[in-house]
Amino acid sequence: xxxxKRVAKELEELQKALPxxxxxxxxxxxxxxxxxxxxxxxxxxxxxxxxxxVSFPREYPFLPPxxxxxxxxxxxxxxxxGRVCLPIISKENWKASTKACRVLEALNMxxxxxxxxxxxxxxxAEQLTQDPELFHQTAQEFTLQFGVDRPS
Amino acid sequence: xxxxxxxxxxxxxxGLCVNTDPDSxxxxxxxxxxxxxxxxxxxxxxxxxxxxxxxxxxxxxxxRISIGSLFRRKKDNKRKSRELNGxxxxxxxxxxxxxxxxxxxNSIFSTNTSSDNxxxxxxxxxxxxxECPLCLxxxxxxxxxEIMTCHHRSxxxxxxxxxxxxxxxxxxxxxxxxxxxxFNPHDIRLILSDDVLMEKYEExxxxxxxxADPDCRWCPAPDCGYAVIAFGxxxxxxxxxxxxxxxxxxxxxxxxIWHPNQTCDAARQExxxxxxxxxxxxxxxxxxQESGAAADDIKPCPRCAAYIIKMNDGSCxxxxxxxxxxxxCWLCMKEISDLHYLSPSGCTFWGKKPxxxxxxxLWQLGTLVGAPVxxxxxxxxxxxxxxxxxxxxxxxKIHNRxxxxxxSKHKRxxxxxxxxxxxxxxxxxxxxxxxxxxxxxxxxxxxxxxxISLCRSGGCGVSAGNGKGVRIEFDDENDINVGGxxxxxxxxxxxEARHNPSIGEGSVGGLTGSLSASGSHMDRIGAxxxxxxxxxxxxxLAGASITGSLSGSAMVNCFNRLEVQAxxxxxxxxxxxxSGTVSLGTVSDNASTKAMAGSILNxxxxxxxxxxxxxxxxxIESKPSKFRHNSGSSSVEDGSATRSHPGGSSGGxxxxxxxxxKWSKEATAGKKSKSGKLRKKSNMKINExxxxxxxxxxEQQSTxxxxxxxxxxxxxxxxxxxxxxxxxxxxxxxxxxSMKTSCSHGSTDYHARFATVNILPEVENDRLExxxxxxxxxxxxxxxxxxxxxxxxxxxxxxxxxxxxxSVDLYFGSALKETNNNHTxxxxxxxxxxxxDI
Numbered sequence: 003x004x005x006x007k008r009v010a011k012e013l014e015e016l017q018k019a020l021p022x023x024x025x026x027x028x029x030x031x032x033x034x035x036x037x038x039x040x041x042x043x044x045x046x047x048x049x050x051x052x053x054x055x056v057s058f059p060r061e062y063p064f065l066p067p068x069x070x071x072x073x074x075x076x077x078x079x080x081x082x083x084g085r086v087c088l089p090i091i092s093k094e095n096w097k098a099s100t101k102a103c104r105v106l107e108a109l110n111m112x113x114x115x116x117x118x119x120x121x122x123x124x125x126x127a128e129q130l131t132q133d134p135e136l137f138h139q140t141a142q143e144f145t146l147q148f149g150v151d152r153p154s
Numbered sequence: 155x156x157x158x159x160x161x162x163x164x165x166x167x168x169g170l171c172v173n174t175d176p177d178s179x180x181x182x183x184x185x186x187x188x189x190x191x192x193x194x195x196x197x198x199x200x201x202x203x204x205x206x207x208x209x210x211x212x213x214x215x216x217x218r219i220s221i222g223s224l225f226r227r228k229k230d231n232k233r234k235s236r237e238l239n240g241x242x243x244x245x246x247x248x249x250x251x252x253x254x255x256x257x258x259x260n261s262i263f264s265t266n267t268s269s270d271n272x273x274x275x276x277x278x279x280x281x282x283x284x285e286c287p288l289c290l291x292x293x294x295x296x297x298x299x300e301i302m303t304c305h306h307r308s309x310x311x312x313x314x315x316x317x318x319x320x321x322x323x324x325x326x327x328x329x330x331x332x333x334x335x336x337f338n339p340h341d342i343r344l345i346l347s348d349d350v351l352m353e354k355y356e357e358x359x360x361x362x363x364x365x366a367d368p369d370c371r372w373c374p375a376p377d378c379g380y381a382v383i384a385f386g387x388x389x390x391x392x393x394x395x396x397x398x399x400x401x402x403x404x405x406x407x408x409x410x411i412w413h414p415n416q417t418c419d420a421a422r423q424e425x426x427x428x429x430x431x432x433x434x435x436x437x438x439x440x441x442x443q444e445s446g447a448a449a450d451d452i453k454p455c456p457r458c459a460a461y462i463i464k465m466n467d468g469s470c471x472x473x474x475x476x477x478x479x480x481x482x483c484w485l486c487m488k489e490i491s492d493l494h495y496l497s498p499s500g501c502t503f504w505g506k507k508p509x510x511x512x513x514x515x516l517w518q519l520g521t522l523v524g525a526p527v528x529x530x531x532x533x534x535x536x537x538x539x540x541x542x543x544x545x546x547x548x549x550x551k552i553h554n555r556x557x558x559x560x561x562s563k564h565k566r567x568x569x570x571x572x573x574x575x576x577x578x579x580x581x582x583x584x585x586x587x588x589x590x591x592x593x594x595x596x597x598x599x600x601x602x603x604x605x606i607s608l609c610r611s612g613g614c615g616v617s618a619g620n621g622k623g624v625r626i627e628f629d630d631e632n633d634i635n636v637g638g639x640x641x642x643x644x645x646x647x648x649x650e651a652r653h654n655p656s657i658g659e660g661s662v663g664g665l666t667g668s669l670s671a672s673g674s675h676m677d678r679i680g681a682x683x684x685x686x687x688x689x690x691x692x693x694x695l696a697g698a699s700i701t702g703s704l705s706g707s708a709m710v711n712c713f714n715r716l717e718v719q720a721x722x723x724x725x726x727x728x729x730x731x732x733s734g735t736v737s738l739g740t741v742s743d744n745a746s747t748k749a750m751a752g753s754i755l756n757x758x759x760x761x762x763x764x765x766x767x768x769x770x771x772x773x774i775e776s777k778p779s780k781f782r783h784n785s786g787s788s789s790v791e792d793g794s795a796t797r798s799h800p801g802g803s804s805g806g807x808x809x810x811x812x813x814x815x816k817w818s819k820e821a822t823a824g825k826k827s828k829s830g831k832l833r834k835k836s837n838m839k840i841n842e843x844x845x846x847x848x849x850x851x852x853e854q855q856s857t858x859x860x861x862x863x864x865x866x867x868x869x870x871x872x873x874x875x876x877x878x879x880x881x882x883x884x885x886x887x888x889x890x891x892s893m894k895t896s897c898s899h900g901s902t903d904y905h906a907r908f909a910t911v912n913i914l915p916e917v918e919n920d921r922l923e924x925x926x927x928x929x930x931x932x933x934x935x936x937x938x939x940x941x942x943x944x945x946x947x948x949x950x951x952x953x954x955x956x957x958x959x960x961s962v963d964l965y966f967g968s969a970l971k972e973t974n975n976n977h978t979x980x981x982x983x984x985x986x987x988x989x990x991d992i
Binding site for chain 2: 004006007011012061064065097098099107
């Protein structure tokens, strides 16, 4: 199946040249499910790491992959179950030629830059706009509490 | 046929002017218009922009393509691309483009991959292998089919799979997997090599287009997938399904089974009652239909009535329907116009509840009134403040500057005085400039934007002031205003966007007086939307005698609105609408004492800068009795009033039937159109029943475009003309000349109007393109700035119906309908080009 082949290829390429915000990139039982560790650079998330799960559908690349946070994160675009609203992988915007590396990069940007494009948790978005200090503080506490320790 | 189709598509795609060849096959027109509709707008615009404007121009480099010649074409392209790159090898050029695309993505990895590509491309070049961006595998170059619309290349297997997935999900706006350029259907056919899937694709395309067509009505019979394009059937709303074996009759307005002698509401209630009796639990959807108010979360799209769910939690209210693509506001369920969010109307992006009408009006009026006060206040404060403040500020600054310095007092004071004097001179200038700029802007907003949106939304019956144009769209049925009616008769009412005149019973009161159309105050044409409510399927007929009304009506007003006062004589029921009824041209033939068609004009006025020819389509139905009459339709091209030309009827009709008139519409880009001329198509058989034809006319001036549709316009007042030679004769050329309505049309949206096309959604033997004999197809394609000469082919629609309704036949186009039924109704469509002037 072309999906597996392509996913495998992409995985290999990525693992060869892992970006600095990613660690421990590997696939699970099936090559269509990836696990990785995200290390955001900017506060309030920069003290810990967050584990992700990227899953590719059988019709990949014609259907977009889905990204899920398996670690809890205090972010307006990530819901309590870890589902992320990432525009680049939305059904309307997805392009078959987009690569997984690009997707991960977009995810990193979303976490770091806290853009309010498509908030999933409105109360967090409101808090961020009205009281950024408080937001950052809470996020930091949350991160310290639930985040995964960063590898060396 | 195939070749011609390809030819057309190809020409279109290349951005060449498409000539409306009189001999063109309907199918190609259909295909073309379909494709144009469904195809990428971007393509269109880019092609439009690239088209040189002298409008009627034969395509310069016509490349006749046949399927076989495609392969030849491939080579041509290759050569071309090579030339473009200055002799670089074709493969390498594709590769370089590809790698450029990669680098555009601005990611580290993409640069890595692109550099990889660069490296590999060189090596691949030798081996003639390219990496497909979808499967990331290398294939030989011949596995990459050429795509017309962009340079991206993917291997044929990936493309095929991609297309298969997209089509199976009924997504017909398929774009390239790497960019957003839509595929040409021809390319799709070639790549797919699968007829079944291709047919599915075409069917979905057709269906999507139909759904977007406001006149399309689906047969409500349980197993029937046919649709009827009921252009202009608002007044004689009985439609018959065209599928053999079906023949279901249903109502145009409520789309349910035909309910004679009942209003749509009554019929619905009756149905609901019987349903309730029968079942304990009815579907929630039917209930919500009954009550008219859908549950908060489910609402039908204003254009295609597809149900859409949205959680009302404060998320963005700007919706785009997935089926027809129409953009609308969730709160008020109206299509988005440019001014929707600008004026205080309660619909913000995140609002949860639309304002009530009262609140809206209150707010807007408040703004209108309070604005000058506010502006005056601001100005009154700002000016003295600036005039005094600036010198003071300057003085202080200088003083401070000289604080530390060791300068004599005298000098310092001199400096200060000098500075202050200068600023005293300068500051009034500055203040004046500020006020002079700011105040007009605010005034423009308050008195421009707010009244327009106020009047568009139906707030008042007063014609608004400055406006660029009014966009009138089909509104959803929830927006029916039964109340505001009586403005029609004696008052000129404004053509308002989204007006939904409901044909109410009894609201005719105002319409009874016959406005003597002597064009006294006809300087405006009120346009009434087509969307007549269910209230009167049988009631929906208001006679509009347009006697002389048109004569005065065509005044060019500066607001791009046409208001025509119509003589409305109601026989039975009357048309009520908030905006005036427009009846252009009377079609009446003989007076029958039955229902009269109300006139409804729909005007679309996309706010288009370049006005082109605009068309007003007026449907006229005249009551028949035994005759068919044709109303003259005039197509206005350039402005001068012309007389409508009686159309000829098709052969085969017994009594002087349908007259076919062919409109050719010219899009004049940005020109003032001078006179409208009616052009006959050479292959139209035109039966001149001269006396029956009426001519309406409008002068065209190009600026904005508006297009009016009057689905039913009829006048059958005894007073008007009992004879066949009805009013048409009244509208003589001279009359028409006096009518100077002009609208400019430059719509960028394509409308292909089909009248009664029976369509087989299921794949069957007859496809639309191949069996024009059955249907009357009227194709009205309007092109925007592209200099094209669209053709309007109108074919009158046939209602198989007993002769209560007026029928006016108007035939256009090569397909002629054979109607032999005396009692068939035909709506006549008048295409009148109107241009409004700004």
